Amino acid sequence: MQKYITLLLAAFLFGCNTSKEEKGQPVLSTASHNVELRETPRLNLKDANVLAELPLHCINTEYPNKLSQTLGSDADLKSPSVLHPAFYGCFDWHSAVHGHWSLVSLLKSFPEMDKAEAIKQKLLHNISKENIEQEVAYFFGKHNKSYERTYGWAWLLKLAEEIHSWEAPIARELEANLQPLTDLIVGKYMEFLPKLNYPIRVGEHPNTAFGLSFAWDYANTVKNNTLKKSIEQRAREFYLKDTGCPITWEPGGYDFLSPCLEEAALMKRVLTTAEFKVWISSFLPQLSKKDFVLETGKVSDRKDGKLVHLDGVNFSRAWSLNKIAEGLSEYVHLKDIANQHINYSLPSIVGDSYEGGHWLGSFAIYALNSVAQ
Helix, strand or coil, X not given: CHHHHHHHHHHHHHHHCCCHHHHXXXXXXXXXXXXXXXXXXCCCHHHHHHHHHHHHHHCCCCCCCCCCCCCCCHHHCCCHHHHXXXXXXXXXXXXXXXXXXXXXXXXXXXXXXXXXXXHHHHHHHHCCHHHHHHHHHHHCCXXXXXXXXXXXXXXXXXXXXXXXXXXXXXHHHHHHHXXXXXXXXXXXHHHHHHHCCCCCCCCCCCCHHHHHHHHHHHHHHHCCHHHHHHHHHHHHHHHCCCCCCCHHHCCCCCCCCCHHHHHHHHHHHHCCHHHHHHHHHHHCHHHHCCCCCCCCCCCCCCCCCCCCHHHHHHHHHHHHHHHXXXXXXXXXXXXXXXXXXXXXXXXHCCCCCHHHHCCHHHHHHHHHHHHCC
16 A cells, blocks of 8 residues: 555656646746746645545554653553543654644545545544543643643644634534643643743754744634734744844754744744844845755655654745745745755655654645645
């Protein structure tokens, strides 16, 4: 099955890589810029069916599993499916969460998918009222209060946002079932943010800007103004005075997020357009240059669970660059760089190893979704 998926994705990208003359792709023109966008990836029904196989393959696959659990006693030694009956698959909790997000996102865009009914049944089975009650209870364990902070929290709110905006009867049942966990995570953000004196600027899970961006998206969509204002306040306090981000230091060897670009994408969300233009010109002045180049992250061994993170950095750079360029004609050239990053890593998100398939599909889908914004 995975070799079949790989061939389909390769065929998909072959179509993306045809020349602009063959595709008749236009040159985008603005008052002051002429920018040629090449190799623009698009998600279609065929590709959605392929990408859906990744979470379908892993959301109910219990082992191998990285629990990231702090043990208080022998009583805490339980199987993943007992500890996390909703989100036990895909190697770890957060990957299971965004695996479910992937399925919801794909179904929203392509309700006619081949396995649409099977996917709906899996979602209803996993995100049941009883399973979510157990997931909530886990966070009240003595050693679990900071569990998955804030990366897993961010993906849980992204899942909640996707379900909330899904206009299908099943979505209302899923949203109601998930709501206790959603409310818990919102409360954890509200409790944690005032205590965080300094942002975490790494290229992996704890990155503060990433965690705040997804939480802001949720708050903005559901009109939770309290959470939204808290995020905006902390973002301004953390980042408004930042200048000269050293993007040439990136990526780190294990990065799947760009500290510079995640921060910029967050500030694009929370600042006014006028404020953002001033801020970005000081934070990353090179982005405004039409000849700006950002080399893709290169993966040397996709069977290494850490080295394959660099495929993730390519996808997350793409969604950040597309967010930065959104509505700003002077930054439209960044979309081309985003396309190049997606096209480099898209053929490699599946293969014989479990090290990428359990999470990279979600990153690919989110990056592809950002192209259409």
